[in-house]
Amino acid sequence: xxxxxxxxxxxxxxxxxxxxxxxxxxxxxxxxxxxxxxxxxxxxxxxxxxxxxxxxxxxxxxxxxxxxxxxxxxxxxxxxxxxxxxxxxxxxxxxxxxxxxxxxxxxxxxxxxxxxxxxxxxxxxxxxxxxxxxxxxxxxxxxxxxxxxxxxxxxxxxxxxxxxxxxxxxxxxxxxxxxxxxxxxxxxxxxxxxxxxxxxxxxxxxxxxxxxxxxxxxxxxxxxxxxxxxxxxxxxxxxxxxxxxxxxxxxxxxxxxxxxxxxxxxxxxxxxxxxxxxxxxxxxxxxxxxxxxxxxxxxxxxxxxxxxxxxxxxxxxxxxxxxxxxxxxxxxxxxxxxxxxxxxxxxxxxxxxxxxxxxxxxxxxxxxxxxxxxxxxxxxxx
Amino acid sequence: xxxxxxxxxxxxxxxxxxxxxxxxxxxxxxxxxxxxxxxxxxxxxxxxxxxxxxxxxxxxxxxxxxxxxxxxxxxxxxxxxxxxxxxxxxxxxxxxxxxxxxxxxxxxxxxxxxxxxxxxxxxxxxxxxxxxxxxxxxxxxxxxxxxxxxxxxxxxxxxxxxxxxxxxxxxxxxxxxxxxxxxxxxxxxxxxxxxxxxxxxxxxxxxxxxxxxxxxxxxxxxxxxxxxxxxxxxxxxxxxxxxxxxxxxxxxxxxxxxxxxxxxxxxxxxxxxxxxxxxxxxxxxxxxxxxxxxxxxxxxxxxxxxxxxxxxxxxxxxxxxxxxxxxxxxxxxxxxxxxxxxxxxxxxxxxxxxxxxxxxxxxxxxxxxxxxxxxxxxxxxx
Numbered sequence: 001x002x003x004x005x006x007x008x009x010x011x012x013x014x015x016x017x018x019x020x021x022x023x024x025x026x027x028x029x030x031x032x033x034x035x036x037x038x039x040x041x042x043x044x045x046x047x048x049x050x051x052x053x054x055x056x057x058x059x060x061x062x063x064x065x066x067x068x069x070x071x072x073x074x075x076x077x078x079x080x081x082x083x084x085x086x087x088x089x090x091x092x093x094x095x096x097x098x099x100x101x102x103x104x105x106x107x108x109x110x111x112x113x114x115x116x117x118x119x120x121x122x123x124x125x126x127x128x129x130x131x132x133x134x135x136x137x138x139x140x141x142x143x144x145x146x147x148x149x150x151x152x153x154x155x156x157x158x159x160x161x162x163x164x165x166x167x168x169x170x171x172x173x174x175x176x177x178x179x180x181x182x183x184x185x186x187x188x189x190x191x192x193x194x195x196x197x198x199x200x201x202x203x204x205x206x207x208x209x210x211x212x213x214x215x216x217x218x219x220x221x222x223x224x225x226x227x228x229x230x231x232x233x234x235x236x237x238x239x240x241x242x243x244x245x246x247x248x249x250x251x252x253x254x255x256x257x258x259x260x261x262x263x264x265x266x267x268x269x270x271x272x273x274x275x276x277x278x279x280x281x282x283x284x285x286x287x288x289x290x291x292x293x294x295x296x297x298x299x300x301x302x303x304x305x306x307x308x309x310x311x312x313x314x315x316x317x318x319x320x321x322x323x324x325x326x327x328x329x330x331x332x333x334x335x336x337x338x339x340x341x342x343x344x345x346x347x348x349x350x351x352x353x354x355x356x357x358x359x360x361x362x363x364x365x366x367x368x369x370x371x372x373x374x375x376x377x378x379x380x381x382x
Numbered sequence: 383x384x385x386x387x388x389x390x391x392x393x394x395x396x397x398x399x400x401x402x403x404x405x406x407x408x409x410x411x412x413x414x415x416x417x418x419x420x421x422x423x424x425x426x427x428x429x430x431x432x433x434x435x436x437x438x439x440x441x442x443x444x445x446x447x448x449x450x451x452x453x454x455x456x457x458x459x460x461x462x463x464x465x466x467x468x469x470x471x472x473x474x475x476x477x478x479x480x481x482x483x484x485x486x487x488x489x490x491x492x493x494x495x496x497x498x499x500x501x502x503x504x505x506x507x508x509x510x511x512x513x514x515x516x517x518x519x520x521x522x523x524x525x526x527x528x529x530x531x532x533x534x535x536x537x538x539x540x541x542x543x544x545x546x547x548x549x550x551x552x553x554x555x556x557x558x559x560x561x562x563x564x565x566x567x568x569x570x571x572x573x574x575x576x577x578x579x580x581x582x583x584x585x586x587x588x589x590x591x592x593x594x595x596x597x598x599x600x601x602x603x604x605x606x607x608x609x610x611x612x613x614x615x616x617x618x619x620x621x622x623x624x625x626x627x628x629x630x631x632x633x634x635x636x637x638x639x640x641x642x643x644x645x646x647x648x649x650x651x652x653x654x655x656x657x658x659x660x661x662x663x664x665x666x667x668x669x670x671x672x673x674x675x676x677x678x679x680x681x682x683x684x685x686x687x688x689x690x691x692x693x694x695x696x697x698x699x700x701x702x703x704x705x706x707x708x709x710x711x712x713x714x715x716x717x718x719x720x721x722x723x724x725x726x727x728x729x730x731x732x733x734x735x736x737x738x739x740x741x742x743x744x745x746x747x748x749x750x751x752x753x754x755x756x757x758x759x760x761x762x763x764x
Contacts, residue, residue, distance in 0.1 A: 090657070298683075
């Protein structure tokens, strides 16, 4: 039921105070009058992605967090370590809204026909400030979900699906023919497997635990390497030789994994080398770090010749690079396959206030594979 | 005086035996009859570049080297550590010639007019096997040096000059407007300073010792940062802000320097940021590792946003990428400015046999800035 009479709504805020303390709270903010091209979406579902947690927690030590305030308006405070504080000088004392993406129902619309046409539609939206009961957004930014799709089903239409599609598109654009993915049993990793199976693209999955091997086997993955197995480097080299993958997308970031991938790629390439090359294989090998599940330093021994690169990869610059029309095609594919290829699963659904409970934070802040939360900002109202 | 009657010549060889021992020796090889398009160059000068030493020493522990053989035909043997041996499986038991570049006089030529026209000319050549008394090579590969240029003056026409020019060209091709160079007081670093001063390109020099600061000041360098100074990160950030450099060429490879450069670039870019961006600056920051003065692991903390890359950079793929004509223009510039912009200095001139003396190896294998050797393969004959 569309609540069209509300004039204010709750919004989750994250503030790093000048004294180095993170403060999470709920603010009551007015719902703006939509401009002609805008609509008001009642957010019914918004996922807590790893990419949300950088802005949300600002690197604070959440294991020492303290709760105050009321049940309805909880306030969570946690100190930032000095290094984290240094990294967020640009946001001190700013009360920032959080939440990259979400889905809900259009409850009010501006005067333009495009906006009016969306009234009552269930849409997915991207653009920040989604951990809120209402979000004012341009009609053109709304991805209309196929009839029968719930907001919970459509909540993760952008970040994971477009990242997975972006990986395959980047692979192709840079001349590679197969790819590697780490933390591969994640929601994103499962989507990537479904894309690669459907599109017949070679994919090497790297996971850290035996139970994650089972998850991926169940969805039909062919190449799964467990980095905690003693035979990891041999397994990885075999899988790379079998697929010819020379580009990897790494969600871990820290530690030695990126370098291990390059080393195994070089070993796989050298299997077919005809003569000794002092600078190693001339085939370019690339690892893109797109996440930071391990925030520690990245370390590698340069045992993979000279034709290699390690770099950051982000969805937004990728979408800007390919342009609106190409990006729109990807978004339309996501909407069409939201219940199959791009289906997400969640461990738990919480309200905005519940998302600030210390026991919930303790779970979702771990960013463990298979423990993904969904915020339902209007849960109490339905 | 051209020795046109010789039928054989000495050539330095490097062999890694299956038992894991490196063997350096001199072989007497026949001088081939040049084909119509070829010439025979009497090599009078060939530098020992860091890029030669990988092939020459194969990662062997030269501090434990032993000398045998005769004064005329010395043999040096040194064991390879297991990791080094693993990396050179592709060259086991192959007797390999060494020496990327050199200069000398054309003493014999094939029948073609192009080859005949070179007889008696002093030329610079690139292509391996230059630690030898004679080298058969295609006439088209010879860079004729301006009259009055000695082989010693023209010995380093390719590796350092083209690498320095390649750095500036890569900087421009990838949209950067200024660059950073490490181990900046080297022969290559000095050339790069002269190029950048002449071409009005911003250059940030990173050196490791106070005496290297003086070397660069003397040739007119503006931005010199000493990585052993306590104020290094502040100095570097200042210089990066002043020049706008967002690409670096790093000869060190191991350790934390590459990451420090990216961190300082990010800090310099964020000085002008208008609002907080959770993913850091959107300007791409790049470090190319082109050498390995520190063969240890590379380590970095990812404190520089997501728009960054670290990768290998090599001269040969760069030259292939720009094509023969563009590369030829660079070579012609080198020949024209060989006594000024591209002048090299050497600590010592040694014969082939002297290059295998343990006390000489102990000096040049250090690859210390300001201790560069020149091999004069026909020294005893002049």
